[in-house]
Amino acid sequence: xxxxxxxxxxxxxxxxxxxxxxxxxxxxxxxxxxxxxxxxxxxxxxxxxxxxxxxxxxxxxxxxxxxxxxxxxxxxxxxxxxxxxxxxxxxxxxxxxxxxxxxxxxxxxxxxxxxxxxxxxxxxxxxxxxxxxxxxxxxxxxxxxxxxxxxxxxxxxxxxxxxxxxxxxxxxxxxxxxxxxxxxxxxxxx
Numbered sequence: 202x203x204x205x206x207x208x209x210x211x212x213x214x215x216x217x218x219x220x221x222x223x224x225x226x227x228x229x230x231x232x233x234x235x236x237x238x239x240x241x242x243x244x245x246x247x248x249x250x251x252x253x254x255x256x257x258x259x260x261x262x263x264x265x266x267x268x269x270x271x272x273x274x275x276x277x278x279x280x281x282x283x284x285x286x287x288x289x290x291x292x293x294x295x296x297x298x299x300x301x302x303x304x305x306x307x308x309x310x311x312x313x314x315x316x317x318x319x320x321x322x323x324x325x326x327x328x329x330x331x332x333x334x335x336x337x338x339x340x341x342x343x344x345x346x347x348x349x350x351x352x353x354x355x356x357x358x359x360x361x362x363x364x365x366x367x368x369x370x371x372x373x374x375x376x377x378x379x380x381x382x383x384x385x386x387x388x389x390x391x
Contacts, residue, residue, distance in 0.1 A: 221254070221257070221258075221287055221289065221295055222289040222290075222291065222292065222293050222294055222295045222323075222324070222325065223292055223293050223325065224293055224325035224327070224328055224331070225287075225293070225295055225323060225324075225325050225331065226254075226390040226391065227252050227253070227254040227260035227285070227287060228252065228253055228254050228260075228390060228391050229250075229251065229252050229388050229389060229390040229391070230249070230250070230251045230388070230389050231249065231250045231251070231370055231386055231387060231388035231389070232247070232248070232249055232386045232387060233247065233248040233249070233250065233266070233370075233372075233384035233385060233386035234246075234247060234248075234384065234385055234386055235247060235248040235266045235268055235382065235383070235384045236268075236382070236383055236384075237268060237380075237381070237382045238380070238381045238382075239380035239381070239382075240378060240379075240380060242270050242271060242272050242273075243270075243271045243272075244268035244269060244270045244271060244277060245268055245269065245271075246266060246267045246268035246269055246276075247266065247267060248264065248265060248266030248267070248384055248386075249264070249265050249266075250262070250263070250264045250265075250384075251263055251264075252285070258286055258287055258288055259284065259285065259286055259287075260284070260285045260287065261282075261283070261284050261285070262282070262283055262284075262285055262299065262301070263280070263281070263282045263283075264279075264280060264281050264282075265278070265279070265280040266278070266279050266280075266384070267279075275307065275308060275309065276308050277305070277306070277307050277308065278304075278305075278306040278308070279303070279304065279305050279306070280303070280304050281301040281302060281303040281304070281317065282301060282302055283299055283300050283301025283302065283317075284299070284300060284301075285297055285298065285299035285300075286298045286299075287323070290322070291324075293324055293325040293326070294322055294323070294324040294325075295322065295323045295324070296320070296321075296322055297320065297321060297322070297323055297333075297335070298318075298319070298320040299317075299318070299319050299320070299335075300316070300317070300318045301316065301317050301318075302314070302315075302316055303315040303316060303317050303339060303341065305341060311345060311347070312344070313341035313342065313344055313347075313349060314341065314342050314344070315339060315340050315341030315342060315349075316339065316340060317337055317338065317339035317340075318337060318338055318339075319335040319336065319337030319338075319354075319356065320335060320336060320337070321333060321334045321335030321336060321356070322334060328362060328365075329361065329362045330359070330360065330361055330362065331359065331360045331362070332357075332358065332359045332360075333356075333357070333358045333359075334355070334356070334357050334358075335355070335356040335357075336353070336354075336355055336356075337353070337354050337355075337356060338351060338352070338353050338354070339351065339352060339354065340352075352376045352377070352378075353376065353377060354374055354375060354376045354377075355374070355375055355376075356372065356373070356374045356375075357372070357373050358370065358371060358372040358373070359371055360388060362390075365390075366389055366390055366391060367387065367388070367389060367390075368387070368388045368390065369385070369386070369387060369388070370384075370385070370386060370387075370388040371383070371384070371385040372384050372385075
């Protein structure tokens with residue numbers, strides 16, 4: 202009986218035994234210049250992103266950006282909050298999976314609620330560089346008589362680490378239609 206309880210306790214602790222791969226931090230805050238180039242037009246603006254590791258294999262994250270559409274000078278806000286799971290699959294590589302609630306608000310009556318899910322790998326190259334590649338899907342609910350189609354996307358990113366805490370991060374998200382959103386800016390990690 203005691204052996205069964207010990208085995209059960211050890212088995213239940215396994216998901217929490219592994220943590221982030223070496224040189225990868227899920228605790229960060231960053232500010233960005235953001236630019237979108239899509240069929241619907243071009244826009245640019247600013248954004249902020251952050252993440253916090255709440256457990257060795259789990260992090261919460263949030264993103265916000267505000268862009269001005271070039272043709273109409275109208276502001277568009279986008280944000281998402283979610284939870285992520287990370288597990289080390291090699292000494293400096295993590296598998297990551299994330300799910301989020303998304304919001305798109307064009308400020309003049311068109312606002313949509315949705316969700317996104319993405320999975321991929323994040324790897325560090327020594328102490329001064331890291332890259333990530335994710336595949337994802339996002340969908341927004343029907344609202345105002347408009348039903349946006351869900352779409353698959355790819356996300357690529359890289360960070361050059363200037364020291365233990367500071368780095369420059371770049372990210373590009375592109376769907377199969379060629380619509381792109383990219384961001385670049387400083388990141389503070391702890």
